[in-house]
Amino acid sequence: MLYLKKKSTNDFVGLIFFLLIIICIVGCAESKRRIPTTRYARPVLVLPATIKPYIVNGVAYYPLPSKEGFVQVGIASWYGRKFHRKKTSSGEIYNMYDKTAAHKTLPFGTHVKVKNLSNSKEVIVRINDRGPFVKQRIIDLSYGAGREIGLIGPGTARVRLVALSREVGKIKSGNTQKTLVEAKDFNTGKFTVQVGAFEERENAERLTGRLRVIFDHVTITAYEPYPTRILYRVRVSLSENMTEAGDIVTRLEYLGFSETFVVAL
Numbered sequence: 001m002l003y004l005k006k007k008s009t010n011d012f013v014g015l016i017f018f019l020l021i022i023i024c025i026v027g028c029a030e031s032k033r034r035i036p037t038t039r040y041a042r043p044v045l046v047l048p049a050t051i052k053p054y055i056v057n058g059v060a061y062y063p064l065p066s067k068e069g070f071v072q073v074g075i076a077s078w079y080g081r082k083f084h085r086k087k088t089s090s091g092e093i094y095n096m097y098d099k100t101a102a103h104k105t106l107p108f109g110t111h112v113k114v115k116n117l118s119n120s121k122e123v124i125v126r127i128n129d130r131g132p133f134v135k136q137r138i139i140d141l142s143y144g145a146g147r148e149i150g151l152i153g154p155g156t157a158r159v160r161l162v163a164l165s166r167e168v169g170k171i172k173s174g175n176t177q178k179t180l181v182e183a184k185d186f187n188t189g190k191f192t193v194q195v196g197a198f199e200e201r202e203n204a205e206r207l208t209g210r211l212r213v214i215f216d217h218v219t220i221t222a223y224e225p226y227p228t229r230i231l232y233r234v235r236v237s238l239s240e241n242m243t244e245a246g247d248i249v250t251r252l253e254y255l256g257f258s259e260t261f262v263v264a265l
Contacts, residue, residue, distance in 0.1 A: 074138035078146030102129035
């Protein structure tokens, strides 16, 4: 009798344990179904409802929150007819009437809101080229984009750049829908540091010889800004984040190279 009672108790405990396992499995499966981000191969961010989109060719793009986003203030310039129908660094053919731009480090395809701080005019551009290769300037706008914010006459202006991120879905939060956007890390990638650009290859080779005493990775690359001119660019280091590249810039400035800047590869 005592044996039967003990067996019944063990069976009861086993049954409860089994049911708990089933509940956990179902609960976990249900929990996974409720996570909307699992459908996306890339990391996503949930944006507050206060952030409003910009519509570009029917696609919604949002400014990222400041801690994840890219914001930059500096001088913008524009480039036009000499480069029209020439190949850009991304491989695309440059169309001076499109709203595109050249930037030293932002990934190709990134959409950027550019605000002219002198007149508050704004334009959305897509990065498809590298440059401007002048330290004091942060972006080179196409003719079409520059015209939209009043840049063509003065040639340059102080601007504010805000990188935008593409909408990839929605998530229900209470009685509201919040936006999901691609989470981009603008500080990681492949970066190098440009030390100088020369019309005479001999000058580039002379500088390269000096730099190879200090740096393991030094290159000379030919660049043809337009058919009648070739520049030889000297670059050092290969970095996987902006912090490392910035350290190289600081080191070069300490050595007397004041016009260096980071370029994304």
